[in-house]
Amino acid sequence: MIMKLDFASSVPIYQQIRDQIVQAVADGDYLDGDRLPTIRALAGEAGINTMTVNKAYQLLKQEGYIITDRRNGAIVQCSGGRKKAVEKKVNKELELLAAEAKIAGISQEEFLEFCRKAYSG
Amino acid sequence: MIMKLDFASSVPIYQQIRDQIVQAVADGDYLDGDRLPTIRALAGEAGINTMTVNKAYQLLKQEGYIITDRRNGAIVQCSGGRKKAVEKKVNKELELLAAEAKIAGISQEEFLEFCRKAYSG
Amino acid sequence: MIMKLDFASSVPIYQQIRDQIVQAVADGDYLDGDRLPTIRALAGEAGINTMTVNKAYQLLKQEGYIITDRRNGAIVQCSGGRKKAVEKKVNKELELLAAEAKIAGISQEEFLEFCRKAYSG
Amino acid sequence: MIMKLDFASSVPIYQQIRDQIVQAVADGDYLDGDRLPTIRALAGEAGINTMTVNKAYQLLKQEGYIITDRRNGAIVQCSGGRKKAVEKKVNKELELLAAEAKIAGISQEEFLEFCRKAYSG
DNA sequence: GTGGTCTAGACCACC
DNA sequence: GTGGTCTAGACCACA
Structure with missing residues (x-):
């Protein structure tokens, strides 16, 4: 670690x-x-x-x-039980991130590509 | 406001x-x-x-x-000039968000749908 | 057991x-x-x-x-001799429980119903 | 205080x-x-x-x-919103308390009287 | 002046 | 040996 x-x-x-x-x-x-x-x-x-x-x-x-x-x-412990709560948090933070990206001139395609990469790791 | x-x-x-x-x-x-x-x-x-x-x-x-x-x-002033800097920040934060989503059992499709909504919003 | x-x-x-x-x-x-x-x-x-x-x-x-x-x-050994001591302990803990219940909006009727069930249960 | x-x-x-x-x-x-x-x-x-x-x-x-x-x-902040959660906790602890009271020879009437007093304060 | 954070060092309960 | 708790003292961010 x-x-x-x-x-x-x-x-x-x-x-x-x-x-x-x-x-x-x-x-x-x-x-x-x-x-x-x-x-x-x-x-x-x-x-x-x-x-x-x-x-x-x-x-x-x-x-x-x-x-x-x-x-x-x-x-x-990967219980994965708190899905709803995490969804809420993720959505809230995504909104601000997307807003900043939009202003900076990052297109939706680029943004979604970033999201895809982030998830795929 | x-x-x-x-x-x-x-x-x-x-x-x-x-x-x-x-x-x-x-x-x-x-x-x-x-x-x-x-x-x-x-x-x-x-x-x-x-x-x-x-x-x-x-x-x-x-x-x-x-x-x-x-x-x-x-x-x-929507200069849109700081694209690189914002990209870096957005990517970093997306990584953590995606990680939390993944653990919570949110699928890649769901996550990307959230991202899409956040951008279109 | x-x-x-x-x-x-x-x-x-x-x-x-x-x-x-x-x-x-x-x-x-x-x-x-x-x-x-x-x-x-x-x-x-x-x-x-x-x-x-x-x-x-x-x-x-x-x-x-x-x-x-x-x-x-x-x-x-259900001697039942320590009644006084248990009474004291029970009362002390009940006070805190009742306080939390009261704040949470649980009415006295509801609370007493819980108590009744706990004893009968 | x-x-x-x-x-x-x-x-x-x-x-x-x-x-x-x-x-x-x-x-x-x-x-x-x-x-x-x-x-x-x-x-x-x-x-x-x-x-x-x-x-x-x-x-x-x-x-x-x-x-x-x-x-x-x-x-x-007495929001009083967490009623369900508190109910669950209270019931769980009441069960143990009632059990101890029962063993000590405290009758249901006595126990409920304690509960009433605890709530009334 | 408030809460929030961190340190270095310690002791304790538990297993 | 593990996590849990507490101390005395300090610095920082915030409003």
């Missing part, structure tokens, strides 16, 4: 961690049931505090991406 | 203002050369501080969406 | 075991004098460590729900 | 804070729109860390009891 953290970014560290783990799960780097690195391990290799990683894991837990248990650490 | 502000949101007010103006421009509510409301007017009707609106306008100016002029206020 | 354990829960496993045994006793699945499964048996079929079950049994013993005997295992 | 914290308890401090605020809201000590004490103020008078209070506030925010905004601090 290689984390690329941008300490200068306004995006909180814990959010960056959360995002990258979500990416990794979507990319198939982590499968359902796989163990995530321990909080201490991840904090150690990233050179950050365990509390920060802990917050990221709690976010993921709360969002349903992982389950944590004291025996096995954090385990990936 | 009706602003819908969510003071409970973690998204800063100035960001919300910026986003809605970008939306309005993309939707054609503002055309190239149109004048945005004055900072004071917008702050007044939204019940917020002029400093907050000012920050939103500075963001928009910095992003190239508007130009400001001490005499004429803020003027929309 | 079928145990439903949620390893993802923040509630400790031993607590979950303890709760379910208390439920079973209250439901009449275990009568005064009945033998509980041995620690080894329960641990085996639940796929957990005997230490964990042991802790649950010690909790139950300490609370007076069972007595343990090296020869006969754990025996249910 | 007088907080009674039990540092010896296994219940986390932030949970105790959360519970007492929920109680206060249900009791009408805080009405919809009222401001909660600032994180610093509450931490100071309770002699605990701001992070701990912060966690309690985030819990309350996440549960929908308050909204926080950088301008006004934390504001109580």
Whole structure:
């Protein structure tokens, strides 16, 4: 698990961690049931505090991406149950992105091509 | 210009203002050369501080969406010149969105349909 | 004795075991004098460590729900002697539950109906 | 706002804070729109860390009891919208409580009387 | 002045 | 050894 953290970014560290783990799960780097690195391990290799990683894991837990248990650490769970909620969020953010793309002169064809690539990975 | 502000949101007010103006421009509510409301007017009707609106306008100016002029206020400028920069940003955010959609069980067809609607919107 | 354990829960496993045994006793699945499964048996079929079950049994013993005997295992004991202590605990927890229910818009009639069902159930 | 914290308890401090605020809201000590004490103020008078209070506030925010905004601090919000979710939680906890009460020899009449008192406050 | 974030270091409950 | 909790102190973004 290689984390690329941008300490200068306004995006909180814990959010960056959360995002990258979500990416990794979507990319198939982590499968359902796989163990995530321990909080201490991840904090150690990233050179950050365990509390920060802990917050990221709690976010993921709360969002349903992982389950944590004291025996096995954090385990990936691709339940796929929260479809409706994610749909809503995705649509809302897509609207703003599409608006910015439109103004910048990106055609619908180009935009949809970007979307296709993003999904296909 | 009706602003819908969510003071409970973690998204800063100035960001919300910026986003809605970008939306309005993309939707054609503002055309190239149109004048945005004055900072004071917008702050007044939204019940917020002029400093907050000012920050939103500075963001928009910095992003190239508007130009400001001490005499004429803020003027929309759909230059469309920053295509490369916007492309980069859009692609980056699309990746995360697509990842979350994929995990939630949203198919590529569904996702692309959302994208299409967001652009046509 | 079928145990439903949620390893993802923040509630400790031993607590979950303890709760379910208390439920079973209250439901009449275990009568005064009945033998509980041995620690080894329960641990085996639940796929957990005997230490964990042991802790649950010690909790139950300490609370007076069972007595343990090296020869006969754990025996249910509905002494009913700790009424005062239980009353205190029940009242304290009811207060918080009632508060949450009230805020959520659950009427007193509804709440009492829930209570009635919980007791009869 | 007088907080009674039990540092010896296994219940986390932030949970105790959360519970007492929920109680206060249900009791009408805080009405919809009222401001909660600032994180610093509450931490100071309770002699605990701001992070701990912060966690309690985030819990309350996440549960929908308050909204926080950088301008006004934390504001109580009795939306009452989450009825179904609260119903489920209340029923689950009532079951265990009723079971313990039953075993302790508390009659249904007594139990319901406790429930009534808890709701009436 | 408000909440939000992060650190470095610590102790605890659980398994 | 795992996650969960807490501290004391700090800095930042926001309004």
